[in-house]
Amino acid sequence: MERAGHDNASLAHSGKNTHIPQKQSKPRAALILYGSETGNAQDVAEEVGRMAERLRFDTTVLDMDTAQLKDIVKPTAVIFALSTTGQGEMPQNARLFWKTLLSGALKSGILRRVRFSSFGLGDSSYARYNVAHRMLCGRMQQLGAQLFSERGEGNEQHPEGHSAGFREWIVSLRQGLLDSFPLPNGVEPIADDEFLEPKWKLELSEHVSLANGYSHAPDSTNGDAAAIVVTGDLTNGHAIAKEEDVVAQNEPSPALMPVKGAHVAKLVANERVTTPGHFQDVRLADLRLDDQVSYGPGAIAVIYPKNFPGDIQEFIDLMGWQSVADKSLALRPNTNHDLGQSHSPSPLRHLDLVNVTLTIRCLLENVLDIMSIPRRSFFASLSHFANTDNEDSAYQKERLLELANPELIDELWDYTTRPKRTILEVMMDFTTIKIPWQYCLSVLPMMKGRQFSIASGGHLKTDDVGRTRVQLLVAIAEPPSPIIKYRRRYGICTRYMASLRAGQELAIGMQEGYLDVRPSELAVPVVMIGPGTGLAPMRSMIWQRLLWSQTTEFKAGGKGRLDGDILIFGCRNEDGDYFFRDEGETFQSQHGLTVLTAFSRDKDKPRQYVQDQIRQNAHQIRQALLERKGKVYVCGSSGNMPKGVREALIEILSMKQEQQGFMGREEAEEYLDHMEKQGRYKQETW
Structure with a gap:
């Protein structure tokens, strides 16, 4: 269904809404596309779909790779929900669509009929925060598409996760849909x-x-x-x-x-x-x-x-x-x-x-x-099956409406996230609510695969x-x-x-x-930082580099085939959770791998974290990164660890060292940013 009135040239991104009411000669259709790695962006897309349906749009929710370019020029409005993964990459189910958008055969203005908005999900512990979402918005506008509502972003490092940003954005999105694509006279949104x-x-x-x-x-x-x-x-x-x-x-x-x-x-x-x-x-x-x-x-x-x-x-x-x-x-x-x-x-x-x-x-x-811990939309769905036949039923319906109210987010947090209350336990509290089994696939969330x-x-x-x-x-x-x-x-x-x-x-x-490790990397050393179960991909890399060095023309310049490579591992106790310890000692003694360990809860050792080992071995790590142009890989829990690692690297790079020169803090930050753009600094956290 093509729409009239979109022949204007591409609008430069101003960060402002561009509300241009449209004449509605055909049914109002909304296509909601998501790019999701763990399911969060899909959840966002489905909630947007429910909201658009209440505005009487004919809605379709799909992963981005299911859609073709011709599909996005037909609906009245296109709305994206996109996660940024790895070092600013697109999720797996958005890569084909993104590749199509990047085609050099596409001319400027080809998407001039498209009116869109978008929400990005990212993690500010990554240097390239929400980059995939921003690239998508930029490319859509480059091809002529116009924003009908300001884009939004959510940050997983916020105390409420991406939900905090989403809660604000969906309010403006709803108003943007009504302003740009008004309902016919006499027709109201579905309550x-x-x-x-x-x-x-x-x-x-x-x-x-x-x-x-x-x-x-x-x-x-x-x-x-x-x-x-x-x-x-x-x-x-x-x-x-x-x-x-x-x-x-x-x-x-x-x-x-x-x-x-x-x-x-x-x-x-x-x-x-x-x-x-x-x-x-x-x-x-x-x-x-x-x-x-x-x-x-x-x-x-x-x-x-x-x-x-x-x-x-x-x-x-x-x-x-x-x-x-x-x-x-x-x-x-x-x-x-x-x-x-x-x-x-x-x-x-x-x-x-x-x-x-x-x-x-x-x-x-x-x-x-x-x-799982229920989302706000779950309580909104439950409220439709509540009644007020008696005092208990009336109270439970009122409570459901409180938990579904986006303005009472603290109520939801205290009832669900803080105690980690599951949907099963919720239904033990709301005993008057019976979900009709015919609707269970639309009321209950889908179980996602875990990575x-x-x-x-x-x-x-x-x-x-x-x-x-x-x-x-x-x-x-x-x-x-x-x-x-x-x-x-x-x-x-x-x-x-x-x-x-x-x-x-x-x-x-x-x-x-998203680490994209290749045999050509054998030419330079790697600094692998993997505390806890973050050691898993580091172990995979060590075994793979060893095999590559044994099956290629690579000649070790030192005492072993892993000479120059550095593994920094951290855990609580040397005896309790030092994973693959025997392997690490073998790699160190027979193949030249440097293994640095930090134990945070050993009674007979000072408390240390991986960033402390970075500072204590500044000379060796600077040599690997500056003189030999090595790479850094960081894997493990998101939050404080990757931020602490980056700060420690900035400190040692800006530290005055004999024979290695000196760079100021700003220059050190720029050097790490440059490493990231070159693919020499990669982070995978969860």
């Missing part, structure tokens, strides 16, 4: 307290019998009217355990949901690598893939977690879904929803469901994130029989709650991983990551 019918809805399915014993569902990922009907007893060729057997033992089913593009991995070992008395359980998971998958240092494995049967049954009981929990379901386009011109994709499009029995229990185990840096590299990437080997260093998360004491807190994915035993299978995705 917040009016329930929006979802575009897809669950129904009980009729069993379809085919010759092979399984039903076949047509591909409905493009929003076709055909239903997704799934029955059968296999998942990727693996037998599905009977649900009643699984519930009895309170362990996730061994059956795997077939995630498109994922691999089946067998767990060979799942060993704890911290001492029994250490405060944290950290595992080294050793996996094998029959598929041949090539990966390099910095690569990421995506683990698709499962919820536990005990929690699932509790949720079923709370909702009163016992009679339908194990019945076969179909996912169909909602005939009660005015679909307009959009082709909204199935919420289960990431799964290959041809040979899967889809049930409420199956969805709660594999798809619906009932153990883990791969710890294996070099010779460790294949086993003796040629299978792909993947090792993960996983800290089992059990965060304490300052308020809720009667139930333990868990990391959803790490709890699942901790339950796995040798011989079990799990579904994993493989991604390249």
Whole structure:
């Protein structure tokens, strides 16, 4: 649907809204595109979609790579939600779209009909904060697209995360949509307290019998009217355990949901690598893939977690879904929803469901994130199922509306984030609310895959029989709650991983990551800074550099093939959580790697962090970076660590050293910025 009145030349970015009311001769359509690595930008996009739908836009929410350039010139408005990852890179599911936008064949003004706005999600602990979002905005305007509402940005380092910036921006976005694309006379936005019918809805399915014993569902990922009907007893060729057997033992089913593009991995070992008395359980998971998958240092494995049967049954009981929990379901386009011109994709499009029995229990185990901390939009959805029939119901509805109110963000924080209260626990409080099972895919959040840096590299990437080997260093998360004491807190994915035993299978995705380490780097030394589980990608790099040096013409200039390379590792205790200690000593004694350690909680040693080791070894690190033009890699927890590392590097670069000259602080900051632009300073934190 093309719109008239957009033939103006490209507007220079002024940071101001450019409200130009449009004549509405055709239905108002909004296309919301997201580029997301961990799911945060997708959540933002979906909330924007709900808001636009209340303004009576025909809305479609898609990942950026699903859209083509021709798709963004058709809607009335295009809205982006984009995360910045790595060193200012686009997320995996936005790279194709970005590559298309960068094409030299595109002429200035080609997107002059496009009216857009955008929200960026970034982390200010990275030097290139929200760069991907800013580049997208700049390129869109360069091609003629015009902002109808000021862009917004969220910062994960804010106490409230990106939600603080998003909460402010969506208010201005709503007004911008109304100002630039006004509703027809006499038509009002859909009230917040009016329930929006979802575009897809669950129904009980009729069993379809085919010759092979399984039903076949047509591909409905493009929003076709055909239903997704799934029955059968296999998942990727693996037998599905009977649900009643699984519930009895309170362990996730061994059956795997077939995630498109994922691999089946067998767990060979799942060993704890911290001492029994250490405060944290950290595992080294050793996996094998029959598929041949090539990966390099910095690569990421995506683990698709499962919820536990005990929690699932509790949720079923709370909702009163016992009679339908194990019945076969179909996912169909909602005939009660005015679909307009959009082709909204199935919420289960990431799964290959041809040979899967889809049930409420199956969805709660594999798809619906009932153990996550709920967002504001969840309470807004719940409020539509509340009533005022009695005093308890009226009170609970009032409380839901408070938690859904964007102006009462402190209420939401104190009730959800501070005590780490899960959706399951929320429903234990709001006992009068029953979510209709038909709508569970639109009310409950989807469970996202979790990313883990791969710890294996070099010779460790294949086993003796040629299978792909993947090792993960996983800290089992059990965060304490300052308020809720009667139930333990868990990391959803790490709890699942901790339950796995040798011989079990799990579904994993493989991604390249953003460190982009290449054999040509052997010509210069690397300074690898990886405290805690940040050691995982550093270990992968060490093994890979060793293999490259052994299989190329590279000749070590010193005592070993890793001569000049520096690893800086930090942990709490030398005995408690010094990961791969024996390996590190071997690399140091036999291959010339310099290993510097910092222990922050050893009683017989002064408290140290990785930035302290940088300062204490200033001469050696300056030599690696200034004289030999080496590289820096920083991996680990975001927040204070990467900021402290950068500050320490600035200090030692601006320190007067004999034979190495002197640069002032400003010059040292510029030198690090230049290293980053050259790809010599890379950071991967989480």
